[in-house]
Amino acid sequence: MRKYSVFALAREAMRAHTGWDRQWASPEPKADYDVIIVGGGGHGLATAYYLASQHGITNVAVLEKGWIGGGNTGRNTTIVRSNYLYDESAGLYDHSVKLWETLSQDINYNVMYSPRGVMMLAHNVHDVQVAKRHIHANRLNGVDNRWLTPEEAKDICPPLNISKTARYPVMGAAFQQRGGTARHDAVAWGYARAASDRGVHIIQNCAVTGVRRSGNGHVTGVETTRGFIGAKKVGVVAAGHTSVIMEMAGVRMPLESFPLQALVSEPVKPCFPCVVMSNTVHAYISQSDKGELVIGAGTDQYTSYSQTGGLHIINHTLDAICEMFPMFTRMKMLRSWGGIVDVTPDRSPILAKTPVPGLYVNCGWGTGGFKATPGSGHVFAHTIANDNPHPINAGFTLERFRSGRLIDEAAAAAVAH
Amino acid sequence: MLLIHCPYCGEERPEVEFRQSGEAHIARPQNMADITDEEFEAFFFLRDNPKGVTFERWRHVHGCARFFNAARDTVTDKILMTYKAGLPKPDITLPEKTLALTVDPGVSGRSLLPGDAK
Secondary structure (H helix, E strand, C coil): CCCCCCHHHHHHHHHCCCCCCCCCCCCCCCCEEEEEEECHHHEEEHHHHHHHHHHCCCCCEEECCCCCCCCCCCCCEEEEEECCHHHHHHHHHHHHHHHHHHHHHCCCCCCEEECEEEEEEECHHHHHCCCCHHHHHHCCCCCEEECCCHHHHHCCCCCCCCCCCCCCCCEEEEECCEEEEEEHHHHHHHHHHHHCCCCEEEEEEEEEEEEECCCCCCEEEEEEEEEEEEEEEEEEEEEEHHHHHHHCCCCCCCCCCEEEEEEEEECCCCCCCEEEEECCCEEEEEEECCCEEEEEEECCCCCCCCCCCCCCCHHHHHHHHHHHHHHHCCCCEEEEEEEEEEEECCCEEEEEECCCCEEEECCCCCCCCHHHHHHHHHHHHHHHHHHHCCCCHCCCCCHHHHHCCCHHHHHHHHHCC | CCEEEEEECCCCCCEHHHEEEEEEECCCCCCCCCHHHHHHHHHHHCCCCCCCEHHHEEECCCCCCCCEEEEEECCCCCCCEEECCCCCCCCCCCCCHHHHHHCCCCCCCCCCCCCCCC
């Protein structure tokens, strides 16, 4: 792999950029691998990268049914934050934020991590109490978060409407400075390039159609649209399709898949300095470096694999955006789209071994998996390599729905997060 | 937005009048205090989440307020039929033509079916 640097850029500028290599190889699948990762999104590619870089396991294939980063990795709203209530969540998401801080250097790829701050608005007494509880819990866990008055919030984010007569007046906000955004495509491409450089095979247009198991139940490989591929271990990182893949191995999951929509506006000059979220009015917004406002809507109420959602869902979100930010009322929306997210009953992910020996699952990120991409891949690689979870993901088991030891961020946030 | 036929009102109404209430035909155990953790998990948390025909409960909250069931294709979101609560799960097999339209062998994760475009 040729290192990307300002010198490489200068050299290529002198010769019409003819010397750049392909970022990752596209090999034919081998007959078998040590580890197969099902799903070439950010989490799957990160898992493969950390298997190779941290655990020396390089005989790895990432199987992607479409193209890498073409699923939810390319459909999310790119928010990074770690201000979760419970200890397990704070540990996992903050592990991820710490990796975001040095990720561009680690994988020699500019993922454009921008800690511009995440502001979560409080509109009523209940919101204020919940936000302050989160702030206290976060600070006990070493996660930065602080309380802002409406005036302080407006200092940070001038477009915010803090009028007392607003339909949902702003009573204050929680603010995590280390939160922000990153470039989602670059995350997939950067991990793919770094993994490929270490010998990982990235195999696109290869859908898994079955999971093969030996007589004693152990995984022996996967059936794919490009034939059978053997593996000692299989990690399923298939987001909205996790239930479908796991059913091939005979495991029924505590998951439901919902459409989640997002939309972007026409690009405008820089006008919106941070990420603003409001759980109460159900909206969040940031501005991409291209200048588009990036807006996330809620999920539809029904399960689906259609990658489309109802118009009334995004209308509802835009109503809220216009109420909070009157300057956006005449902004034109450019594109909207949907992705399929796998939601667990407690809205916390599952990063764990499964009842099937040699089969591991990384799923249930629901409406907020992008922020966790590096941390998720890092601890999932550890789980696969050691056949045992990392201390950080030890609580995110599949068995917690049997034992009742939930990590109930659903109750903590009372909203998609 | 879906248009949903309420089997009680006998009318097709917009989705905003309804609340989806999860997978249908999950019977609540009569002996809740006696069942094992595995049985409780299966009842309370585990879901089929199929890619294809799903059976789900809906409640016409802004109409008659009654619960009923629907069979829906989760690939197209097309509602195949609705029926009153308490009726048995209908035997629905998607006509082959619909399957050929909705199952993309390249991306669905399902194996090829007769009649699918190869």
